[in-house]
Amino acid sequence: MTKKHSRWTELVQPEDLAGTRGAVFSSLVGSMERASTVVFPDVKSMRERDWRSKTQYSYGLLGTPTTRRLENKLALIDGVRHTLLLPSGLSAVSLIFLALLKSGERVLLPRNAYQPGVDLARMLAVRFGIEVDFYDPLQPEAVPFTANTRLLWVETPGSVTMEVADLRQLAELAHARGVLVAADATWSAGIAQNVFALGADIAMQALTKYQSGGSDVMMGSVSTDDDALHEQLLKTHMQLGLGVSPEDCQLVLRSLPHYRLRYLAQDIAARKLAEWLSSQPGIARVLHPALPSCPGHAIWQRDFTAAASLFSVLFEPDIPQANIDRFVEALALFHIGYSWGGAVSLAIPYDVRDRYPHSGGLVRFYVGLEDVDDLIADVEQALAQTINL
Ligand SMILES: Cc1ncc(COP(=O)(O)O)c(C=O)c1O
Known part of the structure; x- marks a missing residue:
């Protein structure tokens, strides 16, 4: 589709109808592809298949065309190149922590952050030597950056006490110190705020909420426009085996247009x-x-x-x-x-x-x-x- 439409029009329009016009059966809805094993026509193809590529398939855990369809639509909404899917919003938080932090590095969380994410960070601190500290989301100038701070976590607004943080200022302060910014964008859902335009390097969302829309699916996403960060996230995603069910993707794809x-x-x-x-x-x-x-x-x-x-x-x-x-x-x-x-x-x-x-x-x-x-x-x-x- 040409780029003359808004992303909301592109989101609703089916992807590949043009190629199927005139076929005996052509539907507005994509089919659902399930797989554990993906078969290769010959050994050479098997050896050459690139698991990192979003247009190649090598094992069910790494995605099927259904998974890709949803990833592409979410990347379109966020206006970025890369989106990964995870089995819950919380596992999206864990992917970011595990992919980006190593022992001796520090993550800064807002005091009002989603509590299970805080609990996860504390567990990583106790068991894996990652440092955790907290900041007041309403006082960006008082964020306790240290030389070993690697990641600033932003959640705006907080999902219980609702304080709205100044993501732009927080991102400027973080970037000036070489610190990455990850945003929990679940509340704004890719609709109410463009976290990337305001400076986030990575955004996660619990698709469990509005995107799934039916109170019956758990899913999360992690998006970024940065190729190197995506590589790092993708590798950890693969190593942790965080694939999602194509059925669940299909349920989200059904709700996403509205x-x-x-x-x-x-x-x-x-x-x-x-x-x-x-x-x-x-x-x-x-x-x-x-x-x-x-x-x-x-x-x-x-x-x-x-x-x-x-x-x-x-x-x-x-x-x-x-x-x-x-x-x-x-x-x-x-x-x-x-x-x-x-x-x-x-x-x-x-x-x-x-x-x-x-x-x-x-x-x-x-x-x-x-x-x-x-x-x-x-x-x-x-x-x-x-x-x-
Ligand atoms: C702001 C926020 N982030 C992350 C999550 C985690 O999402 P999930 O329930 O899909 O693990 C939630 C869930 O309530 C949330 O409210």
């Missing part, structure tokens, strides 16, 4: 709920990057074009946690569960007293595809039963 429209529609709905919540008694603060009450809101205004439908609220400090737990249980349309990105709305309480010692409990909302007025009515009845007594 994930942007879902994201944008859910953004409108979530902002309506967040704004309504801002004026409710019992709610001390709404942590939605598009609202001025969110730390880093000015950065969101400058660097983002949209918002995910994931945000949090802090309750007034005098409201007991037991009432907040009952509030979550009293919701009928929001279900209690981790993750996000599917059709169904979710709510979950988090303990954030380490970050907000003087505030009340936090509840994170994920707004799905229900009618937002029904969601507001649901929150209203749950607040009336448990908080505003």
Whole structure:
């Protein structure tokens, strides 16, 4: 396809119809190729096959044409040359750490980073001599760079407390010291922010969320435009055996053409709920990057074009946690569960007293595809039963 269309048009259009026009059977949908063994026509071809090449196939773990189709579409969305697929968002985090860090080198994580990623870094510190330190995502100038710092991890906004970080400034500070920048871009999903334009060298995403869209697939991706970094990531990806199932790729490929429209529609709905919540008694603060009450809101205004439908609220400090737990249980349309990105709305309480010692409990909302007025009515009845007594 010529480059005259937007990436969103290219994403939706089938890839290779031109070549099949006139065939007896031609579908808008690519077929799904499964394999463990890939067979070669002769020994010479077997010896010459390059496992690194994205157009050659040598073993099922390293991908089939279905895997490549999804990788190519994700690279198109990110506007970069290379994307790798992994069995979860967390394994995408682990690939980046394991491919880029070695014993004696340091990774800097934001204090609000996705907790299992932090736990992984701490495990690598204890068992493999990698150093880990933390920084405040709202104070880029205070990031504790050291001579052995190799990687700066950025997650913006944080997926529970929602602080929006200044990726551009963080990347400038890191690059000035020869430090690589990796961004967890799950919240912006390749839609709301271009992390590469702002300076990230590598981006990972949990495709488990909006891209899969059905609350039924786990997958992650790692993208970069840098050939040398890609080589390093690809080699570790192969060595760790981190292949993904073509069936799961097919499920994501099915949801991908409409994930942007879902994201944008859910953004409108979530902002309506967040704004309504801002004026409710019992709610001390709404942590939605598009609202001025969110730390880093000015950065969101400058660097983002949209918002995910994931945000949090802090309750007034005098409201007991037991009432907040009952509030979550009293919701009928929001279900209690981790993750996000599917059709169904979710709510979950988090303990954030380490970050907000003087505030009340936090509840994170994920707004799905229900009618937002029904969601507001649901929150209203749950607040009336448990908080505003
Ligand atoms: C910001 C963020 N990064 C990474 C992950 C990990 O993704 P997965 O659940 O696919 O392992 C999550 C999952 O909740 C997340 O919220």
